[in-house]
Amino acid sequence: MDKNTYYYETVKNMAVEKVLNQYCSDSDPSRPALKKLLEDLLDWFMLSERQIYLLKNENDKGNGFYDRKLGTPMGNLDISVPRTRTGDFRPHILPEPYKRVDESYTDLLMSLVVNGYSESSLLNTLKSLNLPYSDDELNKIKDDLKSELDLFKQRELPESVFALLIDAYHCEIKDGSKVKKAACYIILGVDMEGKKDIFGLYTFFGKENRADWNKVFQDLINRGLKRVLVVVSDDFPGIIETVKAVYPYADHQLCFVHLQRNIRKYMTKADAAEFNKELDKIKFASSFDEAVQKFYDLCSKFKSKYSRYMNILMEKAEHYMAFIKYPESLRKHVYTTNSVESINSLVEKIRIRSGGYFNSVEVLEINIYLQRENLRRTKWKKAVPMINAHIYEIQQIFQLRYFNQTQNS
Template sequence: MKQDNLFTEKFLEELQKWEDFVPQEFFSWLFKNLGLAHRAIHLKNHPHDKGNGFYQRNLQIGGLSFPVEIARTRYEKFRPFFLPPGHTRYLPEDYLNLAFSFLLGARSIQSASRALQNIDLPFNQDYLDEVIEEFVTYLETLNSSPLPSDLAAIFLDGKSIRQKVKEGKEVREYTTYVALGLTLEGQKLILGLYTFEGQESQENWKKVLEKLIQRGLRRILIVVHDDFPGLSSLTEAFFPRADIQLCTVHLLRNARKHLSREHYRTFRDYFQSIKNSLNYEEGLRLFEALLEKLPQGLRFVKRVANRKERYLAFLKYPKELRPLFSSTNLAEGLNRKIEEAERACGGYFHSERDRNFRYGVLAKELLEGRWRRPNWKYREIAHLLRCLFEERFSKDDH
């Protein structure tokens, strides 16, 4: 017990010496002390063994190399847990995300900075600013870089958020307009995460679509979004040759809300069968038959009947793509991550920079993680997408 207290005291004394740092010095210090902590546990479990100083190793995380004093013992074959196997010098890049993870989990950038200072960890504000700026710049680049002129699909969805503004430190409502894409090769893309003050509006959707056009987007097979007022007419004006697909998940939610329990069950069961139709024409015929089974006086039924072609556009595409093209689930998946980031901040983003930092993290996580390569199902039917595209746009000038 005395030995443990002695180790803790020395560890805290060492922390007090840090006023500034460079990354290499920090990781040298960190892994030396991780090794000491592991050795303290080892010696407690092996009373006959003794500490025997250190030996030098050079380790590397990504492109960052640094020397480490590795704690050793005299009798037992002791090896700190973090050392890579054999004489390999490369450590997992997860260690490099230590400061970044701390930032992401904090309520705000300022609170992360204060916490790091209070516990005397060797991070200075300049380094934190570099980490934050990397992701803010990543989002800015994502929202402004050139886009492919041709895409298989785009997915649009608005996400209401709350954000503190500098003037008076009040919290105001904003909307993030999420635009995702699918290439003809089956690659998922984030086309933009644009945030405007106020509730979701047709005017702001027009600004978003104009930005996508200005960045080079021209021809699309299908545009998928919910039935937000005026959005269909906008997307049709910007992409007149594209199919417009209204989200079928929203359709079912609205059916549950507006229909009786018995009629909703009928609607749900029939619609599941329609989603498996052989083709668009058959699906349309079955959908019309379904609507005839519902009370014709209901406003919901009339509204759906007027939009039936836009609820079934996904049936024009290969069956592998129908689950993707029939709803805004792809965009809503990103919206859920935005909600998680918002909750981690305490229910609202503390500044525009804080919001953009977290958005940059989410975007990079997806684009350099799960979305880095096309889904194998989409890749296998890429030739079918190409054929559909050439058939629809064969008369266009390239």
């Protein structure tokens, strides 16, 4: 390695490491996710650049992509660089070979992920890099991603799915001159082959409420989702009645993990420990009826001390034990909303690093959409092995459940 190359690599590594350390430590589990998001964003940005180039150069045509590795201290960024037939196009967003990569370049990438796609900060960063594009062209690059988000939210859904895992992410969003409380309803679907995807995301200002959940489910139905085997949710106000109304033949599992957390909240430490110990045993019941009965018996044991709370739990026993209806190796996939909460936790870190709130609803939803794109290319690329291994049993349950039943229309 010659002196200039060594100097370039050293400066580049220092810059990238400095910016990354500003947002996450070496041990932060979100560090690999940020790496993947940078790759996705570079791919998207370069493709938008080529579109602008082809509009200006009508005699040239797109000619696929070539793979390139952009080395960083956290590992190589694997990117797909778009090319044209003449070979005259090169994305300006990429650093020139052996050109010094300073904080401005890495700040640009991290601002796309962390700074919430603030229009002013993004455009100012692009201009500071002296990219040869007008304001209109820079806005077009930004608008391309917004269009992708709109198409994602409107796309057709499968008619039948194995599971819906639903949760609401609570945050603050800037609306005009004020920062308001909001809830973003995230719907994670598992199809009949065991593959995961976000089926929808819906943001409403104010507190979580039944009316908004009705709008969410109505949109899912309008986009083609007619039959669901199991819905997994927390015990939101009115959610049991809403799920029953829109998917009357679906099992509705209330999050078992949240149940155990609430037990620790509403009972003394000693009682909660005893209750949850017995609750863990019920998870391995041989049948749904056995599980419900054991849950009733457990609640009855503590009813004299926690009468009102135990009555509430007993009323919802069938919803807390619905996962027992499925093969034992599948139960961990349908008894908790943790899969959705893991998405929420990544977005929450972005909110904190963005100053405590999102600049707009669009900013929040673009961040979630990018998390989805990242997951689809990594963890969600293939079906969940354990679910895929039980596809035949799932289909049998599905046929028995929906055979000759009235479909949503």
